[in-house]
Amino acid sequence: VQLVQSGAEVKKPGASVKVSCKASGYTFTSYGVTWVRRAPGQGLEWMGWISPYNGNTNYAQSLQGRVTMTTDTSTYTAYMELRSLRSDDTAVYYCARDLRFSEWLFDYWGQGTLVTVSS
Amino acid sequence: NFILTQPHSVSESPGKTVTISCTRSSDRLASNYVQWYQQRPGSSPTAVIYENNRRPSGVPDRFSGSFDSSSNSASLTISGLKTEDEAEYFCQSYDSRNQGVFGGGTKLTVL
Numbered sequence: 001v002q003l004v005q006s007g008a009e010v011k012k013p014g015a016s017v018k019v020s021c022k023a024s025g026y027t028f029t030s031y032g033v034t035w036v037r038r039a040p041g042q043g044l045e046w047m048g049w050i051s052p053y054n055g056n057t058n059y060a061q062s063l064q065g066r067v068t069m070t071t072d073t074s075t076y077t078a079y080m081e082l083r084s085l086r087s088d089d090t091a092v093y094y095c096a097r098d099l100r101f102s103e104w105l106f107d108y109w110g111q112g113t114l115v116t117v118s119s
Numbered sequence: 120n121f122i123l124t125q126p127h128s129v130s131e132s133p134g135k136t137v138t139i140s141c142t143r144s145s146d147r148l149a150s151n152y153v154q155w156y157q158q159r160p161g162s163s164p165t166a167v168i169y170e171n172n173r174r175p176s177g178v179p180d181r182f183s184g185s186f187d188s189s190s191n192s193a194s195l196t197i198s199g200l201k202t203e204d205e206a207e208y209f210c211q212s213y214d215s216r217n218q219g220v221f222g223g224g225t226k227l228t229v230l
Contacts, residue, residue, distance in 0.1 A: 034219065036164070044156070044164065044209050046219030060218055094163055104152045104213075105169040112163055 001025040003095055003110035010116045011085050018081040019113045021095030028071075029053045032098035033078040034106055035069060039091040049098055050078060085117045123210050123222035130228040135200050139225045141210030142192040152212060153186055153193035158224075159206045167208075168195060197227075205229045 006020040021033065035047040048059040050069040057069050068081045078095055093113045096106035122144040131137040141153060155168040166175045168184035171193060181201075186193045193212075197204055210222040 036219075036221075038158075043224040044158070044211075044221040046211070046221060049219075058217060061216075096164075103169060103173075104154060105166055105175065106154075106156070106164075107166060107175060109163040109165065 001097065001108045003097065003108055005093075005095060005110040005113045008114040008116070010118065013086055013117055013119055015085050015117075016081060016083040017085060017115050018079055019093050019095075019115070021078040021080070021110050023076045023078070023097070026097075028076040029073055032100055033069070033071065034096045034098040035080045036094045036096060036106075037091040038094070039088065042091075045091075047080070047093075049100075052078065082115075085115075087117050089115065090117045091115060121214060121220065123212060123220055125208075125210060125222040125225045127223070128226040128228065130230055131200055133200050133202060133229055136196060136198040137200060137227065139195045139197075139208055139210075139227070140192060141194070141222050142190070143212070153184070154211045155182075155184060155193075155195045156209045156211060157206045158209065164209065200229050202229050 002024045004022045009017050011017050029052045032049050032051050034049045037045050037047055048069055050057045052071040052073055059067050066083050070079045095110040097108040099105045124142045129137055152170045156164040157167050158164040167178050167182045171186040172184040181199045183196045207224045207226050209224045212220055214220055
């Protein structure tokens with residue numbers, strides 16, 4: 001199992017960013033994908049979850065209206081788009097395989113994508 | 120909403136045992152299941168305990184977890200401490216809307 005994320009991004013305030021997470025080594029539609037971020041000097045923050053099986057999503061209330069998670073089952077890729085970026089969105093963004101329908105566990109994680117928001 | 124509260128830092132000597140607590144501030148945890156993730160600097164998080172006391176494959180049995188329903192708090196215990204255990208540890212659970220919540224993290228120093 002591997003989750004490989006897209007490379008680092010630098011964005012201006014107000015812009016959008018779309019991070020990808022390409023899965024391999026398992027049946028993509030059998031497990032959810034959770035997105036987590038960690039800002040400098042802060043802890044982990046749960047951003048949301050998507051089911052590649054049916055597209056169901058559950059977004060953190062703090063990000064509602066700014067975040068959209070999607071999947072492309074033909075390429076085994078999950079995407080997280082964050083809009084209206086602010087400086088406090090600067091963080092490392094992680095995707096993780098979510099086993100919630102069998103076990104409460106994020107068992108494999110991507111390598112992380114650094115998103116820097118700066119004017 | 121609720122908050123998971125962890126001590127900011129703990130330190131202990133190699134070979135000793137350390138316990139890290141994780142206490143919810145209010146409301147009942149949705150599933151009563153708590154997970155623990157280890158994150159070393161520059162690395163992605165990895166799970167060390169899930170569903171209160173289960174160990175993922177490959178995690179040594181020096182790591183154990185527990186949950187006290189009376190106080191709605193969880194604990195991570197690491198015995199036989201090694202320098203490689205030095206990392207930040209985050210507890211995690213879900214609220215009533217099945218949204219994930221992480222504790223603030225505990226920096227473990229093994230000296």
